Amino acid sequence: xxxxxxxxxxxxxxxxxxxxxxxxxxxxxxxxxxxxxxxxxxxxxxxxxxxxxxxxxxxxxxxxxxxxxxxxxxxxxxxxxxxxxxxxxxxxxxxxxxxxxxxxxxxxxxxxxxxxxxxxxxxxxxxxxxxxxxxxxxxxxxxxxxxxxxxxxxxxxxxxxxxxxxxxxxxxxxxxxxxxxxxxxxxxxxxxxxxxxxxxxxxxxxxxxxxxxxxxxxxxxxxxxxxxxxxxxxxxxxxxxxxxxxxxxxxxxxxxxxxxxxxxxxxxxxxxxxxxxxxxxxxxxxxxxxxxxxxxxxxxxxxxxxxxxxxxxxxxxxxxxxxxxxxxxxxxxxxxxxxxxxxxxxxxxxxxxxxxxxxxxxxxxxxxxxxxxxxxxxxxxxxxxxxxxxxxxxxxxxxxxxxxxxxxxxxxxxxxxxxxxxxxxxxxxxxxxxxxxxxxxxxxxxxxxxxxxxxxxxxxxxxxxxxxxxxxxxxxxxxxxxxxxxxxxxxxxxxxxxxxxxxxxxxxxxxxxxxxxxx
Numbered sequence: 001x002x003x004x005x006x007x008x009x010x011x012x013x014x015x016x017x018x019x020x021x022x023x024x025x026x027x028x029x030x031x032x033x034x035x036x037x038x039x040x041x042x043x044x045x046x047x048x049x050x051x052x053x054x055x056x057x058x059x060x061x062x063x064x065x066x067x068x069x070x071x072x073x074x075x076x077x078x079x080x081x082x083x084x085x086x087x088x089x090x091x092x093x094x095x096x097x098x099x100x101x102x103x104x105x106x107x108x109x110x111x112x113x114x115x116x117x118x119x120x121x122x123x124x125x126x127x128x129x130x131x132x133x134x135x136x137x138x139x140x141x142x143x144x145x146x147x148x149x150x151x152x153x154x155x156x157x158x159x160x161x162x163x164x165x166x167x168x169x170x171x172x173x174x175x176x177x178x179x180x181x182x183x184x185x186x187x188x189x190x191x192x193x194x195x196x197x198x199x200x201x202x203x204x205x206x207x208x209x210x211x212x213x214x215x216x217x218x219x220x221x222x223x224x225x226x227x228x229x230x231x232x233x234x235x236x237x238x239x240x241x242x243x244x245x246x247x248x249x250x251x252x253x254x255x256x257x258x259x260x261x262x263x264x265x266x267x268x269x270x271x272x273x274x275x276x277x278x279x280x281x282x283x284x285x286x287x288x289x290x291x292x293x294x295x296x297x298x299x300x301x302x303x304x305x306x307x308x309x310x311x312x313x314x315x316x317x318x319x320x321x322x323x324x325x326x327x328x329x330x331x332x333x334x335x336x337x338x339x340x341x342x343x344x345x346x347x348x349x350x351x352x353x354x355x356x357x358x359x360x361x362x363x364x365x366x367x368x369x370x371x372x373x374x375x376x377x378x379x380x381x382x383x384x385x386x387x388x389x390x391x392x393x394x395x396x397x398x399x400x401x402x403x404x405x406x407x408x409x410x411x412x413x414x415x416x417x418x419x420x421x422x423x424x425x426x427x428x429x430x431x432x433x434x435x436x437x438x439x440x441x442x443x444x445x446x447x448x449x450x451x452x453x454x455x456x457x458x459x460x461x462x463x464x465x466x467x468x469x470x471x472x473x474x475x476x477x478x479x480x481x482x483x484x485x486x487x488x489x490x491x492x493x494x495x496x497x498x499x500x501x502x503x504x505x506x507x508x509x510x511x512x513x514x515x516x517x518x519x
Contacts, residue, residue: 002103003038004101005085005098006076006077006085007019019077030075034076040096043095044092046092046093047093054068098124123189123191124192125192126192131166131197132168133157133174134178135177135179136152137149153171158387160386162386168417169417170388171284172418172423185220197215198213199211199212207229207232208232211227212227212228213225271304279293279297298311298318308348309349310355312344313342313358317362320361320366328500339367346359353380356380356390357380360394364401374401376397388414391413391414391417392426395411395414395431395434398410399434407431424454428451428454429461432461437505445464445468448464452465459492462482463485465478466481466482467508467509467514479515479516482516494509494512494518
């Protein structure tokens with residue numbers, strides 16, 4: 001029997017646990033524990049039940065049982081704090097609460113067949129109302145207005161994400177459906193959400209018209225539809241009105257005051273905001289050329305409105321990314337600007353989760369005051385627990401603070417926020433970095449390879465492979481990965497990379513040297 005839940009396949013016949021295409025290493029006793037909990041998921045399992053089934057009734061300490069439960073949770077991406085899949089009921093017992101689908105398997109079925117079915121399996125719906133906002137169709141004749149339609153959707157996602165009572169899929173995963181024909185039920189299954197918002201935007205001269213409809217992705221039923229038309233000068237009120245209508249349809253009892261609290265602090269300067277949207281559009285493309293344009297536009301928005309905190313945070317993030325991605329012609333200048341702009345953003349608005357998140361990761365890489373940056377990253381997540389950006393950036397802050405285990409928990413949460421994110425290779429790279437710091441080189445190699453499956457030209461992942469293989473003494477594979485680094489980036493040297501990445505891992509650098517990359 002195979003049990004499918006989230007992105008896992010639990011195969012009792014082969015005694016294997018798969019996460020997507022990868023086999024998860026798991027101790028036999030831990031496997032038996034998960035097996036027992038899944039098979040008895042319709043009831044609460046007592047401590048005595050577990051001891052009888054797993055330890056054949058032998059005397060077992062509470063500490064031993066807790067250790068096995070923690071290992072089981074870790075294997076399936078759960079934690080004692082979240083208890084998303086394995087729930088502890090105080091003084092009663094334990095229960096597997098994840099949504100499970102059973103699949104029969106013939107004795108000769110190949111592992112590859114498991115993975116095909118797993119990739120098509122449903123993600124379990126969260127235990128709260130969940131929504132994905134799909135890219136709105138740009139009905140304007142001018143293709144240059146594409147950024148405006150995308151920006152409108154991102155603003156709606158951001159506003160919805162402020163509500164702790166909602167599970168909101170991140171922008172990047174929603175945008176994988178852009179320009180494609182799709183079935184709403186399939187969207188819901190792939191993203192693991194109950195509700196989907198779709199619509200269109202028409203921007204003509206000084207007026208904007210938005211049409212939207214909310215659909216139950218499970219039944220396909222239409223729950224709400226409306227159309228809004230405003231002068232361009234009233235665009236913020238239009239966004240708030242759309243958000244209010246969607247939230248009211250999904251969670252009618254939500255108070256209007258909560259919606260007011262969720263509204264992003266925005267510039268009242270319409271021109272600055274329009275330029276800011278252009279900068280965001282370029283930032284998401286992450287090419288050398290687009291990032292240069294994003295820096296230009298973000299600075300322009302800040303010139304138009306010097307109190308535009310989101311623009312300052314984005315500009316700082318762009319400068320820091322320019323360094324981190326190796327695009328910078330003057331790393332010292334970009335580092336200095338990143339820090340200046342991050343601190344400016346914080347002085348303008350220290351209560352916005354996106355601003356806190358961007359500032360935290362920027363300063364973590366450029367300054368390194370771990371306590372202050374961790375506090376900011378944690379506060380950003382507390383303010384907006386449904387944001388891919390806050391969780392992903394928190395992961396990098398904890399990496400740079402040399403707390404890799406907590407970093408991995410953040411990256412895993414980010415992946416759940418955006419399960420089909422086109423920037424997923426960056427998150428996997430973060431997990432690989434955490435595993436390298438823990439000297440779990442075999443596991444790091446698996447994750448770096450996963451990053452490369454998402455982006456075959458992602459040089460940092462090849463560097464990770466070179467370092468990981470070298471530490472394991474797998475010299476031929478280390479040299480092959482190093483050759484791939486130099487093939488994509490012929491000018492790469494270890495010393496230049498260290499100069500551009502002030503907070504680097506000495507262990508990582510040691511592996512690069514062992515792999516034979518030029519000093």
